[in-house]
Amino acid sequence: MKLNILPFFLLLFSVFSFGQKLEYSTSTIPDSLKLNANAVVRLSEINIDIISQKSMVIKAVQITTVLNELGLRSLDLSESYDKNRKINKIEATTYNASGQELKVYKRKDFKDTSVADGFSVFNDNRALYLDYTPIAYPFTIVFVTEVSTSNTAFIPPWSPVDDYLVSTEKTSLTIYFKPELKLKKKEANFSDKYALEKKETDSSISYSSKNLVAKKREELSPSFVESFPFVYFALENFALENVEGKASNWADFGKWYYQSLLVDTEGISEETQAKLKQLVGDEKKPIEIAKIVYKYVQEKTRYVSVQVGIGGWKPMLANDVDRLGYGDCKALTNYTRCLLKSVGVPSYYTVVYAGTDETKDLQNDFASLQGNHVILTLPIDNKLVWLECTSQLQPFGFQGDFTDDRNVLLVKPEGGEIVKTRVFAETDNLKYTKASYEINQDGNFIGKAKITSKGLQYDNEFGKERMSREDQIKNYKEEFDNINNLKINKITLNNNKDKIEFTEDLELEAEGYAQNSGVKLMFALNAFDQSSYVPKKYRTREFPFEMDRGYTNEDEIEITIPEGYIVEAKPNGIEQETEFGYYKIEFNTLSSSKILCKRKLVIKKGFYDKSKYESYRKFRETIAKTDNSKIVITKA
Structure with a gap:
């Protein structure tokens, strides 16, 4: 007997298709948007209606496909509220990799929490948020909100880019407003790299973009708001907590x-x-x-x-x-x-x-x-x-x-x-180290150091006086991590608030600082201020780079070698002056048993084109290598 299977197939297909959104399937995302991406914004659509000086409604739809666990960081499933900001609508729907609907979350499924900062004695700001844990990756979530507020002093800025390692398939913002409120806008970081479309009338403005590939964060890059397009908005006639302004x-x-x-x-x-x-x-x-x-x-x-x-x-x-x-x-x-x-x-x-x-x-x-x-x-x-x-x-x-x-x-x-406000020059941010140490014939180290910090270096250091003794010791072991088996015997700190100067007097020792081969000892002369930092190497760099603050480190370290030993090999000094800063280190023989290590490092504040990044990286590489220069001494 011949069976007609077509109706049965159609029944299965209809059951499978119910609740399925094929456009949310991961397979429909272009490969170019998956490259380097932890998440893809399928659609971000924001509509802002400024009804009057004291009334604004914000409607938003955000559809995001999270490709892996790291992509969860790109989700913001929350909305804040207070007595002048009402949440009219909030809901979310999740879909699996094939676009099949998993679950719908209504307002009752969102947790209600205070957004107090931990210091507030009075705080009426609250938020609804969805505490969502996925069962599998990738998945897609549709997040829909509508908020009304009487505060028109804040109009959210817009950027077509959500974050690093997040691609954008389609994004838009539209603002409707009364012309007499006089909407102002400021466009920042617009360039040909981002295809942005703008439409403007007397009572509306909109921006949109699509197919923006994910960008990787690069070391020393300027801040996100300096690196990507942003549009800022404000009204000349606004209201803040029912107080009108112009x-x-x-x-x-x-x-x-x-x-x-x-x-x-x-x-x-x-x-x-x-x-x-x-x-x-x-x-x-x-x-x-x-x-x-x-x-x-x-x-x-x-x-x-x-x-x-x-x-x-x-x-x-x-x-x-x-x-x-x-x-x-x-x-x-x-x-x-x-x-x-x-x-x-x-x-x-x-x-x-x-x-x-x-x-x-x-x-x-x-x-x-x-x-x-x-x-x-x-x-x-x-x-x-x-x-x-x-x-x-x-x-x-x-x-x-x-x-x-x-x-x-x-x-x-x-x-x-x-x-x-004040700009601290690299000469203001000074750390000066005056130190001495001796090495015995077993390779052990015993020394003293006086470190004086000024400017922003003071800001980095003066908190040590409020640390427990245990935390101080832990901090110094991290600071001098090039000295193995370090033991801190004495710590004396002085915070001169009139001079804005912080001084650290230390006595310390360490077993086995020098590598001991029986008749020879080898160790790094610069024991107290080694810079091991070398920026990451990039085959092709995309963003400029920045040192947002400069500083100066100066050191004088006197080293005493054990009696009966002579210098077999001593490192040569070096001096380099670049547009990024200055570095000089010298190793001077004071006597048969004493060597003076003098060092000066200056890093300048600056904003540089990406083409100069490799030159800066090599400058830091030279510093790291030379700071660790070793001397070899042997028994006479």
Whole structure:
């Protein structure tokens, strides 16, 4: 009997096809987008509707195929909310490699959590997030959100590139707005390498791109926001936590900031004013008065974050900080400003991007709500002095690498001004090592070292004084990892906050520092400051490279060899001067038993074309090789 199998086949096909999205199948991704990729953004579509000065809706669809476990890092399955930011819709759907639907996640499946920073005593910011663990790779996830907010001061920037090692198949952003709100835009890092399409009308603007291949992160590359295309947006007429603002430039923006967020916070009690005047006494110099006030704030207050509504941007009342003894960066900075004002020393509340994250500079040509931190600026003797008011440890007037070398906004009553914080030159960031050691006939090492650090090198080192003895020893063993079997016998630290200078006096020893062959000993003369760093070699480099800070290391090390030994072979010194820096090391014979190793290394701050990368790499290779130069001594 002949069976008709066609209906049965169609039934199986219909069952298999139900819930299947063939366009989500991994097989439909072009091979070029899989190359070097841990994930592929199949579609990123963002639509922003700015309905009014106090109303904005953001709709987003992100479809991502995660190719391997590392690709999970590219997923952000979360959305934040607060009393002025509502999540109208949030859901996700997962698909397997062939595009078959696995599971749909609704709002109830998302976890609700505080986004407190660990320091906040008050924080109303929360987030919904999906804690998703895949059962197999690759998989595809569709993430859909809709958010409405009354804060139009923040319009998210757009980039066609999600991250390193992530390809993009199709991406777009569209913004609809009322012309009277005056949408501003800034395009950065646009080039022919990225095919971007833009459409613009009086009430809308859109950007799109497709088929962008994944890029590998390269050593010493500039930050992500400096390397890839970005578009930034802002309204001239905006709202922040129901406070309306208007600013076409930084002067206007700073004036709005002062009048809306600072002017009504300045009250200081008569009791505190009297106490300050007593502390200041007959002192007339503004810089010395400021030091007295700064010390008073450091001893009286501690850092605690407050992030509720406008409190995320508006500082606590100065009187409340005075009464409670704590505050966040805004509150403590404003409090210090108000104290200084009460004793006749002017200063400016200053907005900055702090830290070493991707974004470091406020954009001086694009006035908008920017920054993640606040410091204080004192105009004294035609100079600007910067104060970090959240720290109980930072010396007066010292910034460190948390806020150095970047554009900041001075908020003045008459308006805002963009200035640059201190740039530390390579000569400012000095570490000087004066040391001596002797080698005995067994190859053992015993020595002393005095290390003095200034500038940003001070910033790197002064935290050692707060370490436990155990952690100090661990740190030194890592620092001098070229000395095997190292034993630290004595540690004396001195933190001179007036000079901003940190000194380390060490006594140390090590068994078997020299290789001992019975009649000969071989060891590296430069025991205390070896640089082994050599940048990675690339067959073809794509990005420029950058040294964002320069520094200088100088060393004088006196070496004593054991009695009855003579020098059989001693390394030659070398001197190299390049556009990247300077290196000189010399090994001078002082007597039959003493050798002086003198070394100077200067690395310059700079931004360089990719064509120069190999020259820099060879410069560092020479330093690493020469720093480890060894002497051979033998019994006479």
